[in-house]
């Protein structure tokens with residue numbers, strides 16, 4: 349027990365300290381780690397959880413990432429794109445149910461028709477409640493100009509996961525025409541335009557070493573990110589990567605997911621960290637465990653039920669049968685069960701972003 353206490357008492361964790369944490373198995377030490385991260389969360393971002401209603405509006409994707417269930421080459425998947433009316437209805441529902449913020453997510457498309465569709469959509473969503481809803485986009489790699497247009501149309505946060513900070517690993521997870529460097533350039537561009545920038549990785553990947561996990565946390569720190577959406581790797585059987593996995597240990601994956609949340613909270617203190625549904629896919633109370641390890645954002649699915657089963661990036665995705673209103677009350681209860689409250693009607697931007705901006709001025 350003394351070892352973890354000594355490590356966490358330091359001002360800055362070394363690479364060796366982080367490696368120790370990623371390898372840690374002892375239950376008491378792990379609980380100490382999660383409790384320590386929770387205290388930091390309480391101090392810097394309060395015992396408050398922000399809801400971002402997520403609309404997964406299209407599963408059409410130009411890319412072919414080896415781990416993803418909606419990759420272009422997966423022909424076992426029916427494809428859909430919600431029409432504007434359906435998306436606006438979901439946004440209106442989020443507004444009326446006091447969600448404060450929305451996430452628009454889809455597979456990656458870069459054609460003009462799509463870029464314009466999103467731009468118009470953003471303007472219409474911004475008119476709901478006179479700009480009441482904060483909007484996060486999670487629409488992949490786009491040109492500088494596209495990012496700028498969407499920012500000017502009303503989006504103010506962008507989540508672009510790098511999935512791994514290791515070039516070697518990235519190249520094992522993606523076909524050769526996917527470019528590791530351009531993802532970093534996109535993150536730079538988003539920041540330059542003025543977005544609050546979020547990124548994230550998968551943990552527990554085949555070929556991933558402990559050193560890579562440490563590099564991921566170091567990357568968050570070096571890039572000075574405002575928010576993170578990350579989670580344990582989960583298999584989708586219609587993908588090339590899943591076929592490489594021999595022993596899939598759900599408990600270990602969950603534990604890794606919680607460790608990286610706790611470590612990220614300890615290192616980055618005042619950023620927003622999502623407790624992703626991937627945690628709940630591994631354990632019915634996975635998201636609550638994520639909140640107790642330092643996360644402070646959840647993304648309830650408000651996509652029309654009829655589309656949900658077609659947006660499966662991985663298998664056993666939870667909450668695909670619940671109506672939005674059932675998700676709302678279920679999640680509210682879950683948040684309250686751990687003694688926290690929901691930041692209804694608030695955008696819930698990360699304090700880190702405001703600090704970063706004020707230091708720049």
Ligand code: SF4
Nearest residue numbers: 409411413416419455
């Ligand atoms: S991970 Fe994203 S970019 Fe890659 S195939 Fe899936 S939806 Fe497309």
